[in-house]
Each structure stands twice: as structure tokens, then as C-alpha cells.
Amino acid sequence: MAIQARLAAVLAALFIAMATTPIAAAQPAACGTAPLAGDRVALLIGNSAYNDWEWPSLKNAVNDIDYVCDAFARAGISPRIVRNADMATLDTALTRFAAEAAGAKSVIIYYAGHGFEYGGRNWLVPMEAPPAARRADVEKRYLSIEAAVKRVVPTGAFTLLFVDACRTAEPVVRIEDVNVAAGEAASAPLGLLDIGQGAVFYSTAKGRPALDFAPVGSPVSPFAAAVVKELAIPGLEISDYFKIVSREVYKRTHGMELGPQQPFHYGSWFDDYYLVAPPEVPAAAPARPTSAVAVVPLPAKGQATTAARSAATDPLADISLDRLAIEDEPVLIADVLSRHPAAELVRLADGGHPLAQQLAGYMFSLGVGVKRDLPRARTYLEASAAQGFPAGQQELAYLLLENDPSAADVKRAYDLYVAASNAGFSKAKTHLAYRLAAGTFGPADFARSQALYAEAAEKGHPAAIFALTYFADTRAANLARLRTIASAGNPEGNHWLCEAHFAAKTLAGAIEDCSVAARAGFAGSRAILADAYAKGVGVTADASEAAHWAKLARALPELRKDQRALIAGIGE
Template sequence: MLIPAAATAADRVALVVGMSDYKHIPALDNTLNDARGLAETLEDIDFDVTLALDTPLAELSGILGDFAFKAETSELALVYFAGHGVEVQGENFLIPIDANVQSNADVQRQSVSLDQLLATVERARKMRIVILDSCRDNPLGDLIDLTSADTDGTAEASGGGLAPASPDRGLLVAYAAKDGQVALDGSGDNSPYATALMERLPEPGLEISLMFRQVRDMVLQTTGNRQEPHTYGSLSGVPFYLAGAAEGQEDVIAEDRSVAWSTLRPEQEEQLLALADTGDTRSMLGLAYMRLNPNVNTFDPESAVGYLTRAAEAGAPEAQFELAKLYERGIGVEPDPARALELYRAAAEQDFADAINDLGFFHHQGSLGLIPDPQRALTFFERAADLRHPQAQFNFAALIDDGLIPSKGPEDAAGYLYQALRSGSIDVLNLLTERPTMFKTETRRALQAELQTHGFYDGGLDGQIGPGSITAIRRAFGLEG
């Protein structure tokens, strides 16, 4: 599905947080400079930026909630935090300026967890990034033992650094310093990490994964290898240029990822090749997509199978899914339905929604050697819908509307339709605005109520999808009206 860039309220949104003037723990010198500088850098490359400086916890919590709602209709959502961060019993916390902590429990109650930051970006449509330029020292000294379950403990403090992050697939967490290490505040006006980000972010045509790799190399060089940035999690296989395309390069976010990856500049393809040799599965995916585009000179399906096989064996679910399609269709390899089914199932076991949705169709139709089983197909469709697969959300809503899911009713159908709109499904937008009567009146009435709950609709709940309802549907999608 292609969503016109001009139609969305904000394709790229960022929340930039800087904490410096701490009331009860040591202040930090450069964090406000870093936050202001990064906010300006992001604005220069067309991000819609929310800047929060020296914000107390209650205010920050409200800002996070507002940003999470805005992020739902963005292509990319990014959060940057510069300030004190600590690990408590394996969980990471970012400390606001008014925190007054005397125990682990105080840290947990008076701070924002990394999980909360991840939740603010998790529903963005394409890319989800959290950057922590924190943990520049241990702000609590020997006050408490951050590793102890005893909340009144005063034993030896943690050695500093954050715990390794384990975000869900499709989320990238970037640390200024690798887990267990302390980041440097810098001797100038900005930290080494913020300086590198501000230099690399604005480069047109620099694919996002390679951008973070170049930031890492810059910080290592600047700090004499004393600080090594690190990324955790994984982005989807969609290439993304934070600063847009370079001159002569097509800036495209397309369903056909082979087309999108083929726009990568030659020197970046060389970097992907080097990263693939180190075992980086996203680089393998990108190289495979490039070799599946029949319209470029890198077209080589057999080579694509090789890259996908390596990535699939390393456990990358998107590679398993793409390799399954090649075995199903006999592209670059002899057709093998059994192997295709095995790979679809492997990807589904890792909650890869595309594979789960396809397995629903295979069980419904009896494809790949399966015996038709419509009831089992429904379980796959529901699972994919609950994983926010837009097509599955719409289809499952239609199944509920048809009375085929006895345990669910119109409110459930409306909930799935609303989430499909928020996820950016242009097909759902068109169907609900042009052919709303394909759903029963009860479901349409429930959809109006859902839109009203979220502040998009203030009309009557009559099930008639007139101009007011259509405007609300468009606003829920992310259009102006």
C-alpha cells in the first residue's frame, strides 16, 4: 500500500527530551545543548519535533501519552532522551529532574522506564526508534544497590551502564554506550554521541541502519575507543532514509521492497556486503531484495536465495517468510511446497504477522498440501489481526460482521476497523468511505462510537456514514479531514 506523503499529518515525528537541572542528584552539563541541537537537526530534515526540557515526571508522562497518539499515524516515530539513566534489577529507567530517590522502589516509581518509551513509538507505521544518550555516570553513587531486590539496601552500587535492551521486532533501541558501559558527557558543548548523530542524521540517501553504524564508528574514533555505541532489536526490511533521498535517488517506501532497496547507492551496497559477512541479517535481507528486482542489473534470484537462506538459518523471521515465498513460487530455486510451509511456520512461530495471515489463507483454501480447514484458518486470521496486520484486521472485522465469530460482536469488529485505519491501510480507508454499507448497521454504529471515544467524531450514533462520519474516518487515518 502506498500512502501519499502530502496526505498524512506528519510522516516523521520525534520526541526529544533533555534533562539537566536535577533537583536531588548531580546536574548534567551538555544534555540541554544535545537535546536542542538534535531537535534542530531533526526539524531541518522535516521531522515534526516535540521538545521537552527539564521536565518533571507528571508533565513528562502527559507528553509521552500525547506523543504516542501522534505516533500512531506517522511513518516513523523517534524518541531521544539525554539525561540520567540507571539499571534497576535488570530494567532500565530514565530519571526526570524532580526524582528524589532513596531506594530502588523510588527509582521505579519516580522515573520513566525504557518499556514506557518503547510503548510511545510501537504503533508507528514503518519505523520505530528510541535513542538513549544517558547513563553518563552513576547519579546515585553508593546511595543504593541498584542490583538488589532489597529496596532499602545500601550495599555496593551498580558499576554503571544500562541493561541490554530486548525490544520487540520492528523496534530499534540505540544506546550512546553499550550495555554495562558509561557514556561520556564530552568536553565541549555536546556529548560525543550527540555530536555524531547531528553530523550523520542530515545526510540525504544514507540508509538508517548504515547511519547508526557510521555514528558508532565516529564515537569510537572521537573517544579513543572508550565509548562504543550499540543498537538492539531490529528494524523491518523496509529501507529508510532519515534525511530523504540523495540527488538522483528515488525516495520510496513501497510494498515492493526489491524496488525500494534497489535505490541504494553503490557505496552503501558495499557496506551492506561487509555487514552481511559479519552476520547482520538485515543487511542480508537488503541484498536479497536488491537481487529480486528484475529491472536492475543486480537481478540474481539464486543469489537472493543464498542471502535469505543465511538470514533464515540465523533466525530472521522476515527472511524465513521471503524465502518461503520463493520456494512456493519456484523463484531462484526448485518449487518445494513442503519447504515453503516449513518456513512460513517458522516465521509464524516468531509472531511474524505476514506469515500468520498467509497461513490462514493456506488453511482456508487447502494450499501447500494442507487439508482445507476454515475453522483453523480463523485462528490464524485472529492472531494476525491482534498483531496489527492491517489486512487481517479488516478481514477479521468482516468475519465478525458476518457472524462467523460467535464470541465477538459489532464492538469488536469496529475496534479492528479503527486499528486498521490507524495502521495506515489505504484500502480500509477507501472501503469505509466509499462502500460503508458492506458492514451491517450495528457495526457502523459501533465504529462511530469508537471514533467518538478517540475524539474524532461528535455526531449521532446512527450507523449512517455521512459527511461527518467520513471526515472522522479520514482524521482517524491521519488526514486533515
Template structure:
């Protein structure tokens, strides 16, 4: 459907959808980006003095009975060097490094670090070594710690994370990177009977206003090297790479680490699965983005190419760049793209063009934008993406707009975001249309609401799965939503056939052939697509009978979905579909509670599990 037709439809249905687009914008805004200040804008990034305490314990004393860890000290030195690199300029951390630390040495380092953290805006603690949980508290293990102690002597030989969290408190916020899940804990003697029990694996800690990143899930090992004989652990290697990329906010850093570790450890069974939680409310950049010198030039080039292409396509022939441009007051509407591949701008030599982003249309139309951006930034610098956008690649243009809007790889600039998204939408590529529609709702005027809905309709009509699902959700939202129930169901069905997992969930909730939808979600899960597990988990808690519901919830929980983490805790607490385990229930409840996007209802249920 062409843009004018889409606008007519938007005007026809907009009157009955007073709040729908606002709610839709919340559905498609990344959860971490919802935190806003009192003005409704995303708050400014945390900046200022940065301090770090980095500890790596490899060489455990022979008499301690703790196994040596070949790479823990190497990991610490690697992370300390990157954080303290003078090339970071104002973003450099003041680093305290402790390797193979005894109890006395670590406590002295913590005392000094506490003074630094109290006068800093950001503090970071990175620990690689042995750790364990006992009596609902987590401890790290100095190199001179014994392998067996009385329950009354634990704090004499091990250092509690509660103490470390308290000493690391800074003015802004804190980060903890914990690679402490190598083996189970020591044998702990109980009373005078001489009986001893084995302490558990390092678990979840309580750290308000913090980001906490665990190298692996409770009960599973964190590998020292992958492949074997590597000088760094896969976790340290991934963290080092992610914190060195410019312009990545915390969620992108954490997602990058998770993906890299999982890929590096695929040679093992099971692969290592990092997990992170956080309750931060302001962006933070390890290396802030800087405006590329070519940014303005790329935008001007893209605008010129857009005009030239529009003239040439309207006339039905190719014109040389810039010909007759001054004779026209305004260009005609942009061309409809065939196969979603943009034409080479008139007058340009195809061999001189930068490479274009090669993202399958099926992936673009079904995967969340923030994950696509991360994948692109791991393969291309922001300057390279800008160059592709400047030469007319509409996918690059839409991504540049998104990057400017959310400050991912480029400085946050809403004016630049709008201009790039308008260019992408003018090509009639659905990715640009959909993202501009979202942008207008988030940041546009009341008068632009009709334009936002028209863009959503236009993107849907190209077969763009995400647009179909979100348009269906839009039609069903508001007091008159049921008037469009039949149309919404049709859109969900089309989106589902195009591979959008959420549409399968939505159809099940609407009782549109749930057995078929559930079977398709199960097939997604079996193929390794975690979206299948996510929505199967949510259906299991909506009165649907889902085989192996716990497995789906735990898989989605490991992949970072907050609701799945809460449901995993509830199932473990009640023994629903899994052997009851109060300890594991508390672990997942703590992980879920530390996520700021958990609903108040689920937060209250997690507090009950935690005994709070």
C-alpha cells in the first residue's frame, strides 16, 4: 500500500485508538530505555570519576586444598590494563589490581578502595577466582583460605560479597563482574558434632543501584579457557572486547558478552551461559561515542542521493547526479524498492560504493532492533555504517537513525535520528517506515500521530512481520479495540507465518488454534530460538498446558527475559513441573528482583520467596 493510502486508513481508525500508539511505543522500546527523568526524556549518561578494584586468584596455596585456576590472574591483569588504559582519556578508570591475594591483602585493598569509591561517580569490581554460597551469603576465596572450616570461622577465612558491595558504593552506580562459579564451596563443620556439609555454588548477590554480571548460571561451571590453552577465560576475553567498543551502553555490553561467551564455549557440553541483572536508571558508556567527522558529510550525501534517485525514478530514466535539480521545487515521492535492495544512486560508479549491510529480510522483520544493532556494531564501526547510509543503503540509514536515537555507537541526537529515519522511510523500506513511526510516537508532536500510524500500516503492507504484529496490537488496544478484532487476528496470522514468535503467543491468547501455535513455538525452541522458549513459558502461566514448561522458563530465564526469571522462581518454589528447590527458587527470585523492569505484582511474589 502506498503512503497516501496508508494515511487514509490511519485517519479512519485513529479516532477509535486514543491511547493505542502510546502503548505500542512502550511495547517496542527496549526495556532498559524506558527509564526517564521528570521531563520524559532519557536521562543523561553517568559520567565523572571512575574507580575499579580487580582481583584475580590463580595460585592457591597447597595447604588450602583449593585447586589452582590457570587463567584467573591473567584475566584480572587483562581487564585492569584495559580499564586503566590512558588512551581512554576521561573515561579511564583508576584501577587497584590484586593478583593471588591473601585474606589480609584483599581486606587491605578493599579498605583503600572504599575510600576511592566514596568519592567516585562509578565503581567497578571484577573478581576471578573461587567463590561459594553458605547460609544465604556469597563469599570469595583468598589464596590462603582453608578447604574445611567451622561454620563459626567462615568470616575469618573468606570475604563476604555483602561486605564488598557495601564498600564499593559510589555516588552514581556500581558494577560487579563475578567469575566465581568454578567449583562448589568448602566443607563447613556444624557445631561440636564434627559433621560437615559442602557449601553450595556461588549464587546471586543483593546489590541495589548496580549492574551485576555473573560468568555463568548457578550450579554450572565457568571455563578457564575455550579452546583449551587459551591465555584468557572466555568470560574475560568477551568482557575486554565489549568494554573497548565505543558508544555501547550497558545493555549492549552485557548482551555482547553473553553472545560471545556462548559462541566461544559451544565446543563444551554444556556451553557457558553468562547472566546479568541490573537496576540502573541512567546510561553508562565504558567508551563514550564521539561524533564522527564524516557524520555531517554522510547525511548531506544521503540527502543528495535521495533527491537524485527520486527524480530519476519519477522520470523513468537515469539522470546524472544533480542534473536539473535546481529547476525543481521539491522531489517526487521516493521509489518503491524491489526486493528491498536499494538502487545505486544516479551518476555513481557501482564499484566505488561501500559494501551494503547484508541482513536477511526475514531476520530484519522478526528480530528486535537492539539485537540487530549489536550484531552490526560487532562487524562494522559506526563510521562504516554511516558511510553505507550516506551512499543510500536504507537498512544502514534506519540503523543510524536508531543508533542516534538511543545513543548506541553514536552520540544521542534526536534531530539527527529523525533526519536519518526520514531518509530511510522515504525509500519505502519497511524497516525505515516502522522505526520512523515509532520515533514519531516517542518524540513527535500530537499532530504526527496520524503519520506514525500510517507508517506502521505501510510497513505492514510490505510483509514486514514486526509491523504486522505491532499493528495488530495497536488495533486491539483502547476502548474500541474489539471493532478491529478480525483484522488484528488476520495480521497476527500473517506475522506468525512470516516467523514472528510473538504473533504465535498472541494468537494463542486469543484462542486462535492454540495447539498449532504452541507446536510452532516448540519447533522454534527446538531450533535454538529462545523466543520460542520465552513465549511458551509465558503461555504456561496463562492456563495453557505446556509440556516441559519449566525447561522453557529456565532457558528463557538464562537468556535474560525478566518475566521468565520470575516464573522460574515460582515453579521452583511450588514444585510445579520440577522438583521443589527453595534454594534455587531464592536464587532466581533474587535475579528477577534485581531487574528494574519487573512488574510490581511479580516483585511482591519474589519478595515472599525471599522472605522479605
């Protein structure tokens, strides 16, 4: 019990150090031992105590599942823990779990340990498994993840897999009777899993290690730390949750000797899925807005957005328009929700706070942190825009154009974009520039579009910087800007470098950027990388790698039509 008490104290201290909403730590021995209950259940498997002779030990794998266990339980997910299990123990645990999970609507499996792929299937490594085996013995010595899923997940249930294991090229298991020289396939890093309805979340990309700790001395892996940290934010649909966990792991491991570590996810699901359900947030209807387009001057960096607001009275005073104007919305919203519950933002929005109204409008329009409600989203965005708040104007214009707009909606969206652009809001300048070039508001106006892109780029908006690479006179300077963004650890810079070099047919010099961005989950970079492997552009042609990245790209709904066409037929 003394060891368990020390571990509980370490984990509790880590919660405080992460400066997130605390989840009270239960004793590790208690969590995961009660009978399963409810329609959401989890099986947590952690294998740490490998013998350091045949297998490297993984100090934190068991710590990880102890850490995750309590967070899942607090989220209403009933967990079962299996620690340092041999094959017989795993078999018994799966039988018990399958019986208890028979009525579940969603099943989560979290594995931390060693794993590999062989024969088109993926395998986890039990404690007593050997580092080498003959083909006929693989199924006896190692546990097929696909078989485990089929065994424990009821028909029709949503399946969610977290896999925290290295995926480096060095063979984890040697298949003794495989003739690699003759072209027979040996073991490989863990690959894609076919699980039907659900999603898989790998802690690291193919060919990369999964760090057991970050920073040095941490009692849990960077993946487990991020999984728990972001679980404290309610109402994140699973795809948004994956994105912010991935960014958190990347940030924690950037600059480390074996870093950065980039998790990635894929899957197929029809309905929104939440690890922590969005809260019911009743609203007091905001005052009815006027239709006039007003303009609020952009404040100096770091200042509040109106003279009446100050850090002493405004809980959102630290969120400047400069930040709103350039930061990726899912990352920004996740940061806001980690410090301000959705109910607080809605309360502020109902009280007339223009920034809260814009944030609430975005959240309700996409179902981030709250249940999706387009009419309510528009109400908040109308109220924000009516106050002349540039971010609200830009978001309302986008909403109008993305939802079967009438001619009046198009005209109004133009006026809103112009008002926000004239106020100096960079994201609005980029949106307006794109629409002008695309001819949304009449004949294409490339000169005005380029000027707006230049203004937004000067403020640091990555998409605008990318757009300027299309113009010969601004290409070199803006490629350099994107390189600076990428070098600072922001994979959005790598993504736009990948897109820019693909468009210019100079992709061979940016393959590593495509790889970084693809691992970070950017749909376009995944498609471009798949095409590169299919054609051997900048890399050795590899049909399996092309199919791998094409499948991951298609899994993302934001993949553009032209990019879907680019990879049509690859791996299908």
C-alpha cells in the first residue's frame, strides 16, 4: 500500500502541475476493479514490467492506465484494468470483460505496451512473449488486437482504441521462418486496424517512437498526460478531442531528443461521439440585434476589446483580437474551454459580451463544447456582429455562406467581411480575399485579393501567407515566413509549405513537411503524401504507403474535393 500511496501522491501533484481542471485521484488499486456498469465501458491494458533483456521495460505503461482510469471513471466511463498480463491473464480478462460489456453502446480499449504488425494483423505483446517466433506460433504467443476487438465489442457498439506503443522501423518481433531476401513480409510497426464503426488513436506516427515520459522524470507518458488533460474539457466531439490531444503531445515533446511525437487518428463514424458529453446550457435570449453593420476599431495588442472592459472585470480580457485573428479555431476554443466552462461563456454571451457571443456562436454552429444548434449559433453571431465586433462579423459571414445562402445572404456576408476587414481583422481579410478570387461576390478580383492577403500575412495569418506563395513576386518571402512558423513547432507551417510546393510542382523539396503535417492530421498533406508515394515524387514509390495515407486522408471530412480526386483509386 505504501507504493500505491506514493504513486497516488505523484499523480495528484502532476494534475496540479498541468494547471487544468483537477480530477481527484483515486487509489490505483481501486479504480478499474468494480463491476462494469452503464453503456460506456473501457478496458485498460498496461504492460510495463518487461524483463529488459528480451524486451525493453516501459516504466510508465502501468502508471499511464492508472492515471487514465480515474479520468475515464469521472467521465462516466466504467473501466476495467489489466496490468502486466501474460497471455493466460489476458485471455481471462477478455472473457470477463466481454460478458460484462455485452450491453454496452460504446467500448474503449486503451493499450500501453509493445506491439507490432504481421500478416495483415496487429498484435500486442504479453509479458511472457518471446522476441522471436515462427509463423505458426504468432497467434499462440501474441494477442491480435483485431481479434480482441471482435471478442469484446458488442454488435453495433462504437469502438474507440487508444494505442500507446512505439511504431519504429526496427522489428519488434522477429519471425524466424520468414525469408525476407525472397520478398516475404516480416513483422512491421503497428498498422491500420479495421474496426468498423469507431476510431483508432495512435500515440505516435508510423516509423516513430512513443516516448515513455516527457519531460524527463514524468511518471506518465506524454500521450497519457494529454489524454487526461484534455478530457477535463466537456463537450468536445471526438475528432476535435483528437486534434487538441495531438497538439498537446507535439508541444510537450518538441525539442526532445526523440521528439517531436505526433499522434494521429483515423476511423469512420456517422454520429457525433463525445467522451464527455456537452452540457445542457439554457439560454436567456440576447437582445434582438439590428441589421446594421458597425465597426469597432481593432485594439492594440494585449488590450481589452472595448474601453469598458478590463482584466479586473472581464474574464476573457486575456483573449486579444490579434489572437482571434490568426489562431486555428479548434485549438483556441479548446484553450478557452479549459479555463472557462461553456455555461460561463453562454452566461457572458447572454449578458451582451461580444467576444463571448462570437465564441458561443462558433461552438453552437459546430457542436464544440455544446450540442450543435444552428439557430442558436446564428442568434449569438448576429448579436456579436451587431455590436461591430470583427470576429463576430467574420464568423457570421462564414455561417451565412456555408448554409445554402440566398442572394441577400451573399450580399450581407460581403458587407460583414468588408466591415471586419476594414477593422483590421486578419482572418476576415483572408476569407474575403479567397471569396474575391473565387468570384463569390461577382467577377473575380485578383488584385484586391492579393492586397488583402498581403495585409493578413503581415499580421501572421498562416493561410494568407500560403496564398501569397501563388504570386511570383511574393513567393520566396512567404515561403520563408512559413518556414519560420514550422521551425517554431507549429505544424500548420509545415502543412502550408507542403501545399505550396505541391502547387508549384516542387514537392520533392518539401516531402518532410508533408510528412510532419500528415502526421499532425492535416487532410491536404495526407492526400499529397499519398499521391507522392503512388508516383514516387520525392520518395521511393511505395503502394502500401500510398494506400496508408490515402485511407487516412479520406477519413477526414475536411478533405477538399480536388484532393479527394487526386487520391481517387489509391488503396481502394
